[in-house]
Amino acid sequence: MSTLTGILGATDAPAGLREDSARPLLPLRLEGAVAQVRGRVLVGPVDLTITRTGVTIVMGPNGSGKTTLLRLMHGLQRLSAGTIRWNVPDDVARERQAYVFQAPIMMRRSVLDNIAYPLILHGVARREARARAADWAERVGLGAALQRGAPVLSGGEKQKLALARALIRRPEILFLDEPCANLDGRAMREIEAILLDARAAGTRIVMATHDMGQARRLASEVVFLYGGKVHESAEAGAFFEAPGTPEAEAFINGEIVE
Amino acid sequence: MDSIFQGLGQAVRLIFTLDPDLYEIIAMSLRVTLSAVAIASLIGLPLGAWLAVNRFRHRRATIAVLNALMGLPPVVVGLFVYLLLSRSGPFGVLGLLFTPTAMIIAQVIIITPLIASIAHQAIRDLWAEYHDLLISMNATRGQRIRSLLWDGRRALLTAMLAGFGRAIGEVGAIMIVGGSIEHSTRVLTTAIALETSKGNLEFALGLGVVLIALAVAVNLLIHTLSGTERAPAW
Numbered sequence: 490m491s492t493l494t495g496i497l498g499a500t501d502a503p504a505g506l507r508e509d510s511a512r513p514l515l516p517l518r519l520e521g522a523v524a525q526v527r528g529r530v531l532v533g534p535v536d537l538t539i540t541r542t543g544v545t546i547v548m549g550p551n552g553s554g555k556t557t558l559l560r561l562m563h564g565l566q567r568l569s570a571g572t573i574r575w576n577v578p579d580d581v582a583r584e585r586q587a588y589v590f591q592a593p594i595m596m597r598r599s600v601l602d603n604i605a606y607p608l609i610l611h612g613v614a615r616r617e618a619r620a621r622a623a624d625w626a627e628r629v630g631l632g633a634a635l636q637r638g639a640p641v642l643s644g645g646e647k648q649k650l651a652l653a654r655a656l657i658r659r660p661e662i663l664f665l666d667e668p669c670a671n672l673d674g675r676a677m678r679e680i681e682a683i684l685l686d687a688r689a690a691g692t693r694i695v696m697a698t699h700d701m702g703q704a705r706r707l708a709s710e711v712v713f714l715y716g717g718k719v720h721e722s723a724e725a726g727a728f729f730e731a732p733g734t735p736e737a738e739a740f741i742n743g744e745i746v747e
Numbered sequence: 748m749d750s751i752f753q754g755l756g757q758a759v760r761l762i763f764t765l766d767p768d769l770y771e772i773i774a775m776s777l778r779v780t781l782s783a784v785a786i787a788s789l790i791g792l793p794l795g796a797w798l799a800v801n802r803f804r805h806r807r808a809t810i811a812v813l814n815a816l817m818g819l820p821p822v823v824v825g826l827f828v829y830l831l832l833s834r835s836g837p838f839g840v841l842g843l844l845f846t847p848t849a850m851i852i853a854q855v856i857i858i859t860p861l862i863a864s865i866a867h868q869a870i871r872d873l874w875a876e877y878h879d880l881l882i883s884m885n886a887t888r889g890q891r892i893r894s895l896l897w898d899g900r901r902a903l904l905t906a907m908l909a910g911f912g913r914a915i916g917e918v919g920a921i922m923i924v925g926g927s928i929e930h931s932t933r934v935l936t937t938a939i940a941l942e943t944s945k946g947n948l949e950f951a952l953g954l955g956v957v958l959i960a961l962a963v964a965v966n967l968l969i970h971t972l973s974g975t976e977r978a979p980a981w
Contacts, residue, residue: 594880597898
């Protein structure tokens with residue numbers, strides 16, 4: 490059940506809203522999308538379509554615009570020119586997506602209350618929200634830390650909490666900005682397992698990463714950014730086997746690309 | 748030096764002999780101050796959070812004025828409230844002058860900017876931390892403010908205690924609008940001023956010690972009840 494009908498009750502929602510809620514969120518289409526701050530173009534113009542299934546990995550050197558592109562799609566970055574169109578109205582789309590930040594933002598609450606927060610925000614009764622949050626905490630391996638303060642968790646634990654909090658409302662699309670940056674191999678493996686579960690449950694994943702190994706493990710599609718523009722967008726196998734641009738090839742080979 | 752020790756002795760004697768006049772004054776002090784803190788918090792805390800979360804024209808000027816109002820001279824506030832509540836003033840018909848209500852009104856005017864300003868600074872920092880998360884989760888403006896107030900409650904408690912500290916020690920405004928009438932509007936600070944003017948320095952000093960002890964006790968009680976120093980820092 491989608492979020493809006495979940496909140497309103499399937500039969501209570503206005504007809505237009507019911508139709509919007511029933512429609513799939515994707516595809517997402519960016520046409521000539523530009524993000525500009527104080528006259529400086531950070532990203533764009535970008536033409537890109539995010540289809541309904543799979544894992545899109547956004548790659549590129551530092552400053553290429555990976556984070557800005559993700560924020561642009563999620564609506565955290567103001568669009569300066571061009572269009573970004575979801576398959577549903579923007580206000581409905583906003584309810585059906587989630588974002589995990591590179592530096593996870595921990596609210597000054599317990600692990601349990603952090604994970605329950607999005608549900609409470611959307612009208613779920615506190616008791617039920619906490620029960621579901623406890624279930625999600627268990628799934629991501631934080632079952633023993635429910636009452637611990639979120640700000641004092643380790644880096645890996647914070648990222649797992651952020652994932653549980655993002656996934657608890659079963660978003661149709663999840664944006665992740667380098668969720669495994671600065672994490673060790675074990676934490677990275679655990680987070681990848683959570684992401685694969687989410688994908689299997691139907692959540693579309695769009696993730697920025699620097700990690701070539703992780704990209705190869707997870708990607709079904711790669712978007713390679715360079716200088717704020719989409720330099721290459723291809724199916725993952727094709728991208729890694731035969732990159733279409735010298736910059737992408739150099740990046741894949743671990744050479745320094747500036 | 749002797750006066751100081753005699754004053755301390757006087758304070759101990761007043762407290763342990765359960766002097767009814769003293770306890771009446773303490774009760775009035777607490778009633779006026781705690782009422783003022785409660786009302787000022789109801790206004791100041793949401794106002795501080797609202798200023799932290801919203802962007803509007805003249806926002807900086809508004810915050811600058813709010814910060815400047817923290818230094819409002821109490822006697823000027825007292826005079827202003829006096830003029831409003833005096834028989835010829837716009838609210839004279841209410842007959843509030845020289846009542847505890849008038850004293851509460853004056854104290855609310857004095858401490859609301861203080862509470863709002865400290866709350867604004869605390870919430871502004873928290874908002875910078877939470878901004879992207881709450882926007883990403885599509886929290887409404889009201890939900891953002893409520894979440895920030897809840898998660899910033901420790902800092903907001905400090906704002907309230909600062910308001911309490913200023914109000915309990917205030918004398919100028921409440922002397923003007925309350926009049927320090929015995930068994931009616933006399934509080935610790937006005938009683939101290941009165942006893943000093945009468946030359947009864949030891950008794951005034953004794954009341955001063957009681958006032959300081961009361962302020963410390965209320966702070967300790969609130970810290971204890973809220974678990975500020977026992978619970979984890981988050």
